[in-house]
Amino acid sequence: MNENLSERKDVLRHSSGKIIEANNISKKFKVGRDQVIALQKTNLSLKLGESLAVVGPSGSGKSTLLHILGGLEMSDSGEIHIDGELANNESDYLRTITRNEKIGFVYQFHHLLPEFSAVENVAMPLIIRRVKYSQALKSAKLILSQIGLKNRLNHYPPMLSGGERQRVAIARALITNPCLVLADEPTGNLDSANATDIFNLLLERVKLLDAALIVVTHDSKLARECDQVISLA
Numbered sequence: 001m002n003e004n005l006s007e008r009k010d011v012l013r014h015s016s017g018k019i020i021e022a023n024n025i026s027k028k029f030k031v032g033r034d035q036v037i038a039l040q041k042t043n044l045s046l047k048l049g050e051s052l053a054v055v056g057p058s059g060s061g062k063s064t065l066l067h068i069l070g071g072l073e074m075s076d077s078g079e080i081h082i083d084g085e086l087a088n089n090e091s092d093y094l095r096t097i098t099r100n101e102k103i104g105f106v107y108q109f110h111h112l113l114p115e116f117s118a119v120e121n122v123a124m125p126l127i128i129r130r131v132k133y134s135q136a137l138k139s140a141k142l143i144l145s146q147i148g149l150k151n152r153l154n155h156y157p158p159m160l161s162g163g164e165r166q167r168v169a170i171a172r173a174l175i176t177n178p179c180l181v182l183a184d185e186p187t188g189n190l191d192s193a194n195a196t197d198i199f200n201l202l203l204e205r206v207k208l209l210d211a212a213l214i215v216v217t218h219d220s221k222l223a224r225e226c227d228q229v230i231s232l233a
């Protein structure tokens with residue numbers, strides 16, 4: 001077992017060493033009489049400390065894949081194991097528990113709550129877990145300071161730049177110390193210098209957590225920084 005694996009004693013209770021393994025994931029959507037094949041027999045497998053980029057043209061199913069892996073949507077077929085446990089095919093309640101405990105999600109369009117400040121947005125996942133409010137705010141302040149937003153704690157999302165909003169969204173995804181981070185085009189709306197910065201920040205922070213990362217990107221240069229790349233058609 002390498003160093004990373006031994007450090008995350010809270011996860012990898014199962015022996016395979018894989019934090020996520022997805023086999024033959026397929027998904028169709030029905031809209032009226034039309035059917036859209038969003039995913040066809042997609043496979044992936046990741047260990048703690050590894051990163052995987054998902055690339056493919058618009059409409060190729062990248063967001064659908066991430067939503068299914070994160071338990072936000074059900075696949076039609078296939079199996080997903082997270083930390084060795086079957087994570088789809090479960091009740092909504094169990095999928096929600098798995099998602100809350102093990103997964104951090106950075107959405108394609110940040111999804112910050114506009115009526116809450118940056119620090120409150122980041123603290124929200126801890127507050128939902130019933131961490132004491134003052135402790136949740138303290139942790140949120142710390143992580144925001146670590147990623148260069150010490151002077152933006154009390155800004156509301158509409159007052160932040162695009163890059164700053166993405167940093168806040170990343171901080172919110174990481175604050176619960178997840179073992180798997182799913183990020184859907186976290187740099188999609190940024191200029192290339194900012195995109196590289198945010199992408200590297202995400203890779204670095206996920207490595208620090210000894211977590212695994214699955215990230216959707218249109219940028220093949222950024223994708224090559226990941227350990228694995230899968231291409232959807």
Ligand SMILES: Nc1ncnc2c1ncn2[C@@H]1O[C@H](COP(=O)(O)OP(=O)(O)OP(=O)(O)O)[C@@H](O)[C@H]1O
Nearest residue numbers: 029030031036038057058059060061062063064065
């Ligand atoms: N809820 C839904 N109902 C019907 N069709 C859907 C639904 N969600 C996605 N689709 C369809 O499934 C396909 C895959 O969508 P998805 O959002 O996963 O693509 P994507 O690769 O993330 O695209 P983009 O790069 O534009 O974000 C698209 O053709 C889309 O229209």
Ligand SMILES: [Mg+2]
Nearest residue numbers: 062063064108
């Ligand atoms: Mg998408």
